[in-house]
Amino acid sequence: MKLRKLSRGDTIALVTPASPIPAEKLEFMTGLLHDAGYRTRLMPHAMDAEQYLAGPDACRAEDLQAAFDSDEIAAVLCTRGGYGCARLFPFLNIDRMARARKMLIGFSDVTTLHVALARRGVPAVHAPMAITLNYPREPWVYESFLRVLSDDLRVPDEAPKPETVVPGIAEGPIVGGCLSLLTDTLGTPEALDTTGRILIIEAVDDPSHRVDAMLTHLINAGAIESCAGLIIGEMTRADEKHFEDIGMRPWREIVTERLAPFGKPMVIDYPFGHAKNMLTVPLGVRARLDAGRGDVTYLEGLCE
Amino acid sequence: MPSALCSDGYLAGCDAQRAEDLQRAFDDPTLAAVLCVRGGYGAARLLPRLDLDAMAASGKLFMGYSDITALHFALNLRGLPTAHSPMVVSFEHDKVPWVAESFLSVLRGGGNLSERAPAGNVLVGGTARGVVAGGCLTLMTDSLGTPHAFDGSGKIVLIEDVGEEDYRVDGNLTHLLNSGALDGARGIVVGEMTGTNERKTERETVPWQQIVSERLGGLGIPIITNYPFGHVDNMLTLPLGIEATLDADAGTLTYTSPLAYLGSE
CATH class of the missing domain: 3.50.30.60 (LD-carboxypeptidase A C-terminal domain-like)
Known part of the structure; x- marks a missing residue:
């Protein structure tokens, strides 16, 4: 299965499916995406916070599901991991998310959702999130990230070898x-x-x-x-x-x-x-x- | 046993040595019971190396808790009752008298003298009867999806843990729920999530009692918390793999069948 292409001018939803994030920590990522020609849409509950969760399960799930269901949104980027995605299963329609064939961008706690999509043969994107890019990274980190979003899967030469x-x-x-x-x-x-x-x-x-x-x-x-x-x-x-x-x-x-x-x-x-410093890794x-x-x-x- | 005092990082010697000691203790007809001196980490590494069927067939009393939970599941699954009990290291700290009394009574095939210990706190009232199973939460979740997986169906489920951050208690309970391992459980006896509320993080820690209540309180089965077993200062010895009655309103767990596995007793 292939994902829908993400083009300049398309809208990327920003969701917070696990732990909360302060608003100022979104700035770098939104700037990076805007500079690359994408629009962003902050989902309604993305700034909610309730102890270690970004609001109740039902609200976090609603944002995530809505981002996958909406025709106006081309890809879904998680602002932060932390903990909480595994709590969302009773509230999500994963099969419908899979059929939307949108990039789910993130890592860490988002692994839970990547694994669920992988079971359905749907590719996804293991990538730094808004919170991750609050610290300065090597230029190849951003290069790798933006390349994968545009379906250019060449690994930057500057990235160290394992x-x-x-x-x-x-x-x-x-x-x-x-x-x-x-x-x-x-x-x-x-x-x-x-x-x-x-x-x-x-x-x-x-x-x-x-x-x-x-x-x-x-x-x-x-x-x-x-x-x-x-x-x-x-x-x-x-x-x-x-x-x-x-x-x-x-x-x-x-x-x-x-x-x-x-x-x-x-x-x-x-x-x-x-x-x-981290590469963006296409999954699936x-x-x-x-x-x-x-x-x-x-x-x-x-x-x- | 020969390798019982070996040390290699966080393991008491290599897997082959530890597995050999354990297997030999079960196989040797001159030994009547097997007591683990300490938990920590490493029992799950031994599972592929052990003849678990032979160990279960030996009918010997096996005692321990914490990391030993991994072995309790594998043996209970094969029909051998075991005992969730303090270990050698547990007695390095002073205990109230009923701790040793409960331990020794179970060792001799008697009751666990739970009437001498404080009752638990009711979270969800009611009574339930079932086979007692479970132990350390992290080890319970570490078994899921393996051939030695914990299955709470028809069981009175014991849950306790130590040193976990609040969100990991949530994550482990969520893992149990998502796996279906608590489907059909008759009742839940929570011990203590020792140290969780005292963990220092950048944000305010969520009390484990609140997490347990939120995650498990809606299951519709009797639940008590703070029952004295596991990593608490003073702990009862709790047989596993035999039936007991949970009276959640009274905060008690009463074994209904004898500890017949010592044969002659």
Whole structure:
């Protein structure tokens, strides 16, 4: 399945499906999108805040569903992750969202929704959000982001290459995102399905033993055995977050020890997700991972 | 057991050694029961290495909690009752007398002396009867979608946790709900989300009692909170895999079948 093309002059909806964001943190992203020729529309509840959620589930879901349902909106950008997307399932019509074939742009907690769309064969965009771009990033971060929105899937040459863990070549659509959100789908009707796909994994603020526990969860659920290849990002701050009474191991050692024995082509430190500088990664389009060379290329476009 | 004092980062030695100790303890006819000295993290790594059917067939009493929850599920699933109990490290801190009394009574195949401990607080009133199952929330969700998954259908479900931020308590409860693991549950006994309300973050922490009430209060089954088990200062030993009656209005959990698994007792 291909997404509807996003053209200059089209409107991108800004939604806040999980945790709240202060208004001033939208400014950079809206400026970036306007400069690139897109219009934006702030959805009615996007600035709501109620403890760790951006308002009640019904309101956040209403915004998200309306953005997908409206003919005037061409793509949907999440302003922030945090926590809350998994609470929305009883309120959403995911099948109707899938049929809209719009880019759902975001990462972190938004992984939950990306996985649900992937189950329906719908591509999506793993990308920095409004909150992410409040900090200065390398020029290739913006270049990658704007290229993917315009369906130019070439990876900027300036982006650093990942390290090889297991050499080899894998081909398949990319699926995945933030580790804790991936495991939070397991055993549910909207569970991660990695069959024949290249799995991308990154995390933030999880202590090292939890990184191990969540990788073990993916292993015990069969998600590693069935994937075609593995692209590991960064387990941001895992090495600093350990609990003193439990102890730690460096996260790169854990990832290698747990995942390399499966023999899937695998790279580590691919720059995406919660890393300081991140690529925008198109999900659900056929990609080619050359793990020996550290290259990820796309074999088809995101849009029709 | 030979590798019980090994240490390697957050693990007590490699998976093969820990699994061998555990398997041997169940297999050895000179050993009558198996007590875990500590939780932490690592039990779920052992599952593919263990002969769980042989362990269950041994009929031995298996005791522990926290990370050990992962093993309780796998054994309960195979028909072996186990005991959610304090471990060696739990007794490093002073306890009120009924903690050891409850532990020793269950170890001897008797009742868990819950009448000596404080009652829980009613969240949703009513009574329910079912097989007791559950334990540490994070480990419950870590089992979902695996061959050793927690299934709350027909059960009185125990839930407690330690050190989790408020939104992770929400996330884990939401995971249980989204998976359907609480469909058909008869009642819920919440212990404490130890340390959650004391976590310091950039915003005001949402009390775990509020999250539990909001996420689980609408299920239409009896629920109590603050029942004394798990990571609290003083904890009862709670048999798993056998029937009990939850009287939510009274805040009590009363076992209705004997702890017959010690055979001779």
